[in-house]
Amino acid sequence: MENIAPILELRGISKTFPGVRALSNVSFDLRAGEVHALVGENGAGKSTLLSCMNGLLQPNEGEILIDGKQAVLSSPSIAIEHRLAMVHQELVLCPNLSVAQNIFLGREPKRGLGALDRVAMNRKATELLDMIGVEIDPKRVLGTLSLNEQQIVEICRALATDPKVIVLDEPTASLNDDQVIHLLNVVKLLKARGLGIVYVSHRLNEVLELSDRITVLRDGSVVTTVDAEGMTEPQLVSYMVGKARAGARSDFRERRHGGVMLELDGLSKAGKFQDVSFKVRRGEIVGIAGLLGCNREAVAQAIFGATSTDQGEILIRETPARFRSPHDAIRLGVAYMPADRKNEGLVLDMNIADNASMATLGSLGTWGVLRRGRVRRMASDIVKLLSIKVSSLSQKASQLSGGNQQKIVIGKWIARNSEIVVAEDPTRGVDIGAKAEIWNSLQSLADEGKALVVMTTELQEMLHVCDRILVMSRGRITGEFQRHEFSAETITQRFFA
Amino acid sequence: MTIAERASARPLAVSGILKDPILWLLVSIVIVGAATSPHYLSELNIQNLLRNAALVGLLATGMSIVLITGRIDLSIAANMVFATIIGVVVTAWIGREFDVRWIVRGNTFVGSPVVFIAVSIMTGVAIGIVNGIGVAYLKVASFIMTLVSLTALRGMGYLATNGAPFYLKGETFNWLGDAVLLGVPVSFALFIILVAVTHFFLTCTTTGGRLYAIGGNETATLYSGIKTKRYIVTAFALSGFFATVAGLVFTARLKSVEAALAQGYELTAIAIAVIGGVALGGGTGSLWRVLLAAVTFAAGLNLLAIWGVPTWYQNLAIGAVLVLAVAMARFQYKSQH
Structure with missing residues (x-):
């Protein structure tokens, strides 16, 4: 050679x-x-x-x-x-x-x-x-x-x-x-x-x-x-x-689970998913695994009110909820981290402070006039809490690395104190060090009693942090695994069910 | 430019303005003007120039708000004419219905300026709202929606007037069109005040911040729980408002209004907005620079007129400036990224 x-x-x-x-x-x-x-x-x-x-x-x-x-x-x-x-x-x-x-x-x-x-x-x-x-x-x-x-x-x-x-x-x-x-x-x-x-x-x-x-x-x-x-x-x-x-990685943490925060009851959308039912409790991280095309992202969007559904119900804190737009879902405490953070999660041309305050802007003003001091204080709290590497709060979101961008998206919802978090591929295109940090932040949310639904392309990541994994195949739930039952082989088999 | 950067530039950072290429363009136009014509710096010509700047600047301000949300409003010039026509027609009708002794003799109109202005503005804003609803809720591309409005409004303008001009008389119009306060035409003062208020609205209120966010990334904004559709309607309503104010200023100067006026002014407004640094793709732009661009534009056009360049060449110049400004904005954007 x-x-x-x-x-x-x-x-x-x-x-x-x-x-x-x-x-x-x-x-x-x-x-x-x-x-x-x-x-x-x-x-x-x-x-x-x-x-x-x-x-x-x-x-x-x-x-x-x-x-x-x-x-x-x-x-x-x-x-x-x-x-x-x-x-x-x-x-x-x-x-x-x-x-x-x-x-x-x-x-x-x-x-x-x-x-x-x-x-x-x-x-x-x-x-x-x-x-x-x-x-x-x-x-x-x-x-x-x-x-x-x-x-x-x-x-x-x-x-x-x-x-x-x-x-x-x-x-x-x-x-x-x-x-x-x-x-x-x-x-x-x-x-x-x-x-x-x-x-x-x-x-x-x-x-x-x-x-x-x-x-x-x-x-x-x-x-x-x-x-x-x-x-x-x-x-x-x-x-x-x-x-x-080297060696930085997040380990699974044992948590106590509280009352049901989110429940899907027979949720269906023609051509996307059928009869999807599951519950997520406080302090629980539930993963949804599946192949591309299993339409789990459509379920995520439905929970967030970004897409309509035909049948079934979404219950938030055991009360049926009707979402006409993400606005309604967010008011009931749902947060959504889209897989495509550049196109759906951030305004890349806007600075960090403005991005981090996107979901809370309404509460940061007085009679509609923006309190810039409050926005910056809130943003700097988030930056510290999640140890986001930025040179200043006025830096544009586009100038950050993928990992730091994702942390801004997480921070946006921490600021909002959302109690139900749906995260799609939160570590997509992110390097190893940042991956561990992102999973740590998400686990901390669960530690605080928030309910999390996560879906990643790499099954390994979900095996690491989830309390429970659901498997979806062609729009239906085809399996449910408790943590002690986790095994990549058996879970993967359900992908093709 | 981000909201915070705009904010830090807000106390009119003098050094920042001095670096602005538009300012230097304006200065060079004025120098060339003064050198080539003894009339250029005369009080009368400057006032004339500022009145023109106010007119196109008001249109450009409304256009900028819509552009910032990532949309376009081609109906503004048609709207500005149509709204004032409806103002005249409705005021005359009210006069007849309630037997107020406003004089409408032939096509000459002397009515209550309050009613006239109120009706015009309501009409203009309503048209803006209709555009906004079409764009935000019916999801018609703004280009198409406002192009349709443009055509429809021109047509309805002819229907309402039979194509004949209305002549307006009255103190208020004389004042709005001709009066000068401390050397500044009233219409230009009005323009500056409205820009100041709107600049504050865009940079220092939550609503303003959201308009920029929508232009920057609509999905992310929607996914942050913001009712984007309402804000888009708001932007078009504001554009309708500014179009009408421009229409009032225009009418007050001409002392008349007719359906065929102000053809193509929407392109002028786009050109000024773009020269002022408003991105056609949305998300960025500062109204102070739009104001500066409006004055620069009016100064340039005025110079061409003084030189006796025929209108057709002036139109050509507007087109050339628009293409150049868009190309330069692209270049600037690229060098920043």
Whole structure:
């Protein structure tokens, strides 16, 4: 292996933004037929490095070599010419176009006079999809595909440029465990075809399973580049977080459960979920597990009044409640942390103080005139309580890392003193240290006697903190497990019931 | 800019204003104006300029409020004309019904200014509310909803007047249109006062904060328990209010109103709002800068007029300025992020 020349090499890359040194002296190389993983906490510089690789950003120092020749990647299209393809974490596809149209967007096969050759396009799309062993009809409209199918289309789109290097930025972030396995198989296939793969992921188990080598970034520098063989997760974590914070994790806490705070009684919504019934008591954390498409998020939205229901009842403190909008639910003490915190949880262009006070603004004014002192005091209390890392309360929410953003969302509801908390994927895209802190904050809420409903894509996290786990499959509850009955295997089996 | 930053800038931080490129644009326009024309800095011309600034500025203020929520209101120019027409028609009708001796002779109207102003404003606000309900509750895209309003209001304006102008007479109109207080035209003073009040409303009240929040991220705002629809209606109602005040000022200056007036003023209002730093996507914008932009805009247009540039070129200039301002706002936004 050592003798093979790298197909992509970055030497001494540095990148500074006004006031921030995002990368300093980073070197990285990739060989053909190799999976080279890039790991690090959020803010470690992974995204910046990837942007340098695909031409979105130009490094201030250092050089990029492709097949041993120096290359200047001044734009993404030039990177593609150099046969570097990037698969973005956030899907950048057009949901209204067909699979084939998406794959060949901007590179459509043409006949004479510039007419679109749909037949060739669909045929080539099928070839690409076959190549990675997926059966998707290329004529289907993209928006009708599941998230992991869309992810695969995104990969095909990269493959259509005939790359030698493919960069995968957290391709499994929003996928379920079984979908992850499928995706990993696709990556292995690409590797077997001799492509060089840069693989970025927060999921260390898949990184260890998949990669040949792993480069760990911390604070914009390379900590180490190691062979994946023989590495263990704890070792990687200690590289990523440094010695001081290694081993941080939240443990399950025993609590006494009080009266029923939230009850769903035969709740149904056509096409989404049927006959969902469960109770959540004070001081209890109930997890809802299930595959993507089990529609547990629709249940969460119903509890929060963000979507209507057809049948059944929601009872808050044993009294039936009718929600016409989130406003009604919030007044009865329901809080909701959406999975998509950037689009649903925060106003990114607004500052921390304003975001943290969003749910309590009404009570922070006198006759409608805002008491700015009160807003800031409340926000600074939250920042201290949840140890949110901010430079000032006037900092924009968009400038915070994912973990700190999520803490602002939690803080918003702590300020409101909501007694029923529904949290969807509270640790999505958050680094390991912040994950533990977020679970700690959520557990503290339960300690105070609040009732929590959580749903995460990673079952492991719920096994760790929940008192009880419900399983949903295709809109129905198919299992219920008490803490002493928890086992990943038996719970997962109910996913397919 | 966030609410807190706006707040810290509130005591009119002089250094901040001095850095504002719009101010320098205004200063350069005035210098060029003074250098090329002896009339530019004459008292009469400055007053004229400020009256124009008040008119387009009032429209731009209403437009800005709607833009801040991430919507657009294309009906303002039509609304401003229509509301005053309804003001005239209804006041004349009341005069006839109650046999008050207001004179309506032919198309010349002398009626109670109180009734006229009250009816106009109620009409304008009502139209704003209808727009708001269409946008917030019926979920019609604001662009479409207000484009439909624009067309409908123009049509109804013609119906109500048969296309003929109304001539208005009376002290109040003379005062609102022509009077000068301490060297400042009344309409411009009114504009400044309304901007001050609205600026306070936007930056220092909970409602104002929510309008910015809605423009920044509507879902997150809704999910924070805020009844976003009501606030959207409020924004359109305010836009209707400002359109009507602009209409009153306009009518008082012309001493007449007719259905075909003020065509295309909505674009001028958008241009001024954007020059003033209001983001077309919503969530940001400060009314002080809109005020400054309105004066700058009026100063520039006035200069073109003094140079004798034909109106068509002036329209072209408005269009060019709009495109340029949007492009520059984008550029600025990008360099910040």
